[in-house]
Amino acid sequence: MIRKNVLSLLLLLLPGIGFLLLTFGLPLWWALTGSIGLGPGGVGFTFDHLAMIFERPAYWRGLQMSLYYAITPTVLTLFIAVPLALLLQQPMFGRKLLNGLYKIPLAVPGIIAAFMVLTMVEQGGFLDRILMHVGLRMPRIVRDEWGIAVVLTSIWKDTPFMALIITGAFGAIASDMVPAARSLGASRLRAFLAIELPMAMPGITAAALLCFVKSLGSFAAPSILGPTYPMPLPVLMYESYREGKWAEIYAMGTVLIIAAFLVLAAYYTLTALSLRPGRESRQ
Amino acid sequence: MGEGSGTSVAPALSLTAITKRYTEAPVLFPTSLEVQTGEFVTILGPSGCGKSTLLRIITGIIEPTGGTVRLDGTDVTHLPPERRDMAIVFQSYALFPHMSVGDNIRFGLKMKRIPRAEADRRFDHVVGICGLTPLLRRMPRHLSGGQQQRVALARALVMQPTLLLLDEPLSNLDAKLRDSLREDLLELHRETRSTSLYVTHDQTEAMSMSDRIILLNEGRVVETGTPRDLYLDPKMRFTAEFLGQTNIVPVTAEGRSAGTPWGQAIALRAPAHGPSQVSLRAEALRISPDTSGPATVTELQFLGADVLYSVDCGGHAFRVRRDSDAPLIDRGTRVDISAMGDATPLQDTPGEAA
Ligand SMILES: Nc1ncnc2c1ncn2[C@@H]1O[C@H](COP(=O)(O)OP(=O)(O)OP(=O)(O)O)[C@@H](O)[C@H]1O
Ligand SMILES: [Mg+2]
Numbered sequence: 010m011i012r013k014n015v016l017s018l019l020l021l022l023l024p025g026i027g028f029l030l031l032t033f034g035l036p037l038w039w040a041l042t043g044s045i046g047l048g049p050g051g052v053g054f055t056f057d058h059l060a061m062i063f064e065r066p067a068y069w070r071g072l073q074m075s076l077y078y079a080i081t082p083t084v085l086t087l088f089i090a091v092p093l094a095l096l097l098q099q100p101m102f103g104r105k106l107l108n109g110l111y112k113i114p115l116a117v118p119g120i121i122a123a124f125m126v127l128t129m130v131e132q133g134g135f136l137d138r139i140l141m142h143v144g145l146r147m148p149r150i151v152r153d154e155w156g157i158a159v160v161l162t163s164i165w166k167d168t169p170f171m172a173l174i175i176t177g178a179f180g181a182i183a184s185d186m187v188p189a190a191r192s193l194g195a196s197r198l199r200a201f202l203a204i205e206l207p208m209a210m211p212g213i214t215a216a217a218l219l220c221f222v223k224s225l226g227s228f229a230a231p232s233i234l235g236p237t238y239p240m241p242l243p244v245l246m247y248e249s250y251r252e253g254k255w256a257e258i259y260a261m262g263t264v265l266i267i268a269a270f271l272v273l274a275a276y277y278t279l280t281a282l283s284l285r286p287g288r289e290s291r292q
Numbered sequence: 293m294g295e296g297s298g299t300s301v302a303p304a305l306s307l308t309a310i311t312k313r314y315t316e317a318p319v320l321f322p323t324s325l326e327v328q329t330g331e332f333v334t335i336l337g338p339s340g341c342g343k344s345t346l347l348r349i350i351t352g353i354i355e356p357t358g359g360t361v362r363l364d365g366t367d368v369t370h371l372p373p374e375r376r377d378m379a380i381v382f383q384s385y386a387l388f389p390h391m392s393v394g395d396n397i398r399f400g401l402k403m404k405r406i407p408r409a410e411a412d413r414r415f416d417h418v419v420g421i422c423g424l425t426p427l428l429r430r431m432p433r434h435l436s437g438g439q440q441q442r443v444a445l446a447r448a449l450v451m452q453p454t455l456l457l458l459d460e461p462l463s464n465l466d467a468k469l470r471d472s473l474r475e476d477l478l479e480l481h482r483e484t485r486s487t488s489l490y491v492t493h494d495q496t497e498a499m500s501m502s503d504r505i506i507l508l509n510e511g512r513v514v515e516t517g518t519p520r521d522l523y524l525d526p527k528m529r530f531t532a533e534f535l536g537q538t539n540i541v542p543v544t545a546e547g548r549s550a551g552t553p554w555g556q557a558i559a560l561r562a563p564a565h566g567p568s569q570v571s572l573r574a575e576a577l578r579i580s581p582d583t584s585g586p587a588t589v590t591e592l593q594f595l596g597a598d599v600l601y602s603v604d605c606g607g608h609a610f611r612v613r614r615d616s617d618a619p620l621i622d623r624g625t626r627v628d629i630s631a632m633g634d635a636t637p638l639q640d641t642p643g644e645a646a
Contacts, residue, residue: 188386
């Protein structure tokens with residue numbers, strides 16, 4: 010009886026889960042097995058390819074660069090997107106216009122954004138020529154050691170994306186919350202810190218995570234604007250692809266996936282901890 | 293009552309000519325009112341008449357377009373909410389969803405930096421009288437409506453405010469719970485002697501709880517008085533119609549006497565001349581079967597303790613309440629009709645006259 014139920018349940022779930030397995034699970038499985046030398050065209054079980062990423066400086070620095078390109082813009086964007094989201098809540102002149110304008114970068118593909126930034130901030134570029142009139146020069150921020158133009162591009166692309174999610178998070182807070190806090194003695198700032206920010210936190214962290222994962226895989230900006238050494242893993246993956254080194258591609262892909270999963274796992278652990286009942290109370 | 297009549301007698305709350313307009317039409321016309329220390333005053337009015345707006349102005353959540361708010365004689369019109377000594381229970385309760393019940397109640401104590409010992413004492417007291425001890429570690433989303441209401445109340449009471457504001461705190465609850473919480477609220481008021489301004493659109497709630505009722509309609513104070521005065525002797529037509537069921541009877545006045553449509557002369561409490569209106573409650577009218585009577589029974593409803601009759605008298609419809617142990621009068625019976633007691637000629641309120 011029970012077995013029959015389980016069977017029919019599995020049959021019912023098959024279309025959904027099957028689709029996921031086929032389109033998502035299978036490639037993932039290939040990447041994972043490929044990275045340890047198994048699967049079609051593999052050389053047999055080995056950790057060599059994975060180990061290579063941590064041994065060879067080009068790859069090891071590449072991994073660090075990937076994390077740098079993912080974390081830096083995400084953190085910096087947070088400092089722009091949260092105030093922007095708050096500003097967009099205020100009744101003010103021109104709010105509707107600002108509300109439409111700030112979303113424009115969302116509609117610009119990453120590669121175009123990269124070229125836009127290039128023509129703007131390059132030495133000899135648009136800003137440089139303007140500055141020349143007042144006897145100044147643009148500092149070198151394209152293909153510089155810190156990948157400043159890459160970070161700038163990510164910020165430019167991610168700000169509206171994050172602000173959109175965070176505006177939603179703040180907007181979902183019931184309208185009586187802040188008045189309630191204020192009438193209980195909280196200043197505008199303390200009401201924000203003690204009530205609004207914690208209530209919007211799930212939205213803010215979700216936005217930050219999405220941006221992190223997006224930037225972790227970014228390809229266009231680092232290859233156009235970034236330094237030639239070290240290159241982040243996605244760019245290195247493309248180079249390996251041109252040389253047909255599939256085992257290395259699998260290995261780098263696997264490492265990137267693991268990095269993203271580690272961050273996600275940390276996120277879920279933290280939220281689960283902070284939502285555990287009783288923790289909030291110091292009774 | 294002049295302005296400088298001494299600080300010791302200053303009312304807990306006094307509003308002078310408060311006005312508010314959001315965009316175009318005014319939501320509040322110049323509104324003045326006072327609440328004395330220890331009093332339980334209700335602002336009663338239909339939905340949308342500006343009750344919440346008035347409360348928000350008193351707490352400082354919104355600024356009035358004009359007028360003055362005084363708390364214990366001090367002008368607080370331009371103080372931010374956190375610097376006014378009052379607490380509010382919202383229509384929606386507005387409990388902080390990310391804090392436990394205990395932390396919700398402690399929030400104000402922390403914000404106002406009440407010393408630890410004093411804070412603990414107040415906390416324990418309020419938690420005790422609101423019966424929240426077993427719920428302190430729960431999150432608000434795991435509470436029933438009535439429990440949330442008690443937490444919201446405790447969170448306000450623990451502040452020991454000069455003025456406690458309550459914005460329809462019972463309107464989201466079912467009828468049974470509303471009745472029992474209404475009694476709890478009154479008991480709490482008696483225990484804490486907190487000066488309270490209560491907002492509701494429910495006339496039964498207003499009449500059963502208040503020392504005084506301020507009747508509000510379309511942004512104007514219509515009439516103010518004790519529940520008994522407003523119910524038994526309304527001066528305004530709006531008051532008569534809003535509180536309980538009544539008959540607005542057209543009369544022809546001549547000084548202190550007025551002729552009713554059924555030919556009876558009734559005494560007026562205030563002189564009037566010519567066509568006018570009085571309010572006669574359904575229980576102030578009497579009918580008895582009389583084949584030559586001026587009225588006809590058109591409808592009757594058995595309500596338990598009494599029977600509500602609809603009668604027609606020369607084209608006017610009236611409602612009459614009779615004890616249910618008196619013999620029933622059938623539909624279509626001709627009856628004699630008479631009014632008990634005297635009445636006050638009614639005035640129209642400025643807003644509704646148009
Ligand atoms: N922020 C606002 N902007 C414009 N108009 C508003 C605003 N808030 C309230 N109003 C209007 O002011 C009037 C009074 O609203 P208010 O909330 O004070 O009514 P209320 O008496 O509390 O009603 P209820 O019993 O339904 O709570 C309404 O007509 C409402 O539409
Ligand atoms: Mg209201």
